Amino acid sequence: MTPNSQTIRFLRKRIPAFECEPGCHDCCGPVTASSEEMARLPVKSDAAHATALAELSCPHLGKNGCQVYAERPLICRLFGTTPRLACPKGKRPEVMIEPAIEEHIYRYFEATRQVLV
Numbered sequence: 001m002t003p004n005s006q007t008i009r010f011l012r013k014r015i016p017a018f019e020c021e022p023g024c025h026d027c028c029g030p031v032t033a034s035s036e037e038m039a040r041l042p043v044k045s046d047a048a049h050a051t052a053l054a055e056l057s058c059p060h061l062g063k064n065g066c067q068v069y070a071e072r073p074l075i076c077r078l079f080g081t082t083p084r085l086a087c088p089k090g091k092r093p094e095v096m097i098e099p100a101i102e103e104h105i106y107r108y109f110e111a112t113r114q115v116l117v
């Protein structure tokens with residue numbers, strides 16, 4: 001396991017989970033991720049990327065929601081767990097993310113080349 005994948009695993013485990021409004025994916029849109037996270041996602045065609053971007057959507061968003069849920073990037077997991085990225089539907093975990101973990105995530109973003117998913 002690379003240091004990078006260890007960091008991803010460490011951070012994923014520490015982002016609190018919560019129940020979304022059923023069927024909602026309002027916070028899905030153009031997001032960025034590190035190359036390590038991208039390597040875990042299926043490759044989408046340029047056309048699929050262009051269509052998603054034109055709709056301000058994500059190429060992995062399907063009719064029934066995220067098609068890569070188990071490997072969704074950190075930014076998707078972080079959404080709703082911090083007041084900085086509050087869910088517009090008011091959903092949240094009982095206990096929000098620890099500030100130190102949130103800072104660690106932002107440091108990871110800064111330390112890695114982020115590309116459009």
Ligand code: SF4
Pocket residue numbers: 019020021024025026027028079080087088089090091
């Ligand atoms: S975090 Fe909020 S906006 Fe995003 S999918 Fe869940 S309920 Fe919808």
Ligand code: SF4
Pocket residue numbers: 025027028029031058059060061062065066067068069072073076117
């Ligand atoms: S990867 Fe999944 S959760 Fe993240 S923006 Fe795309 S569809 Fe939404």
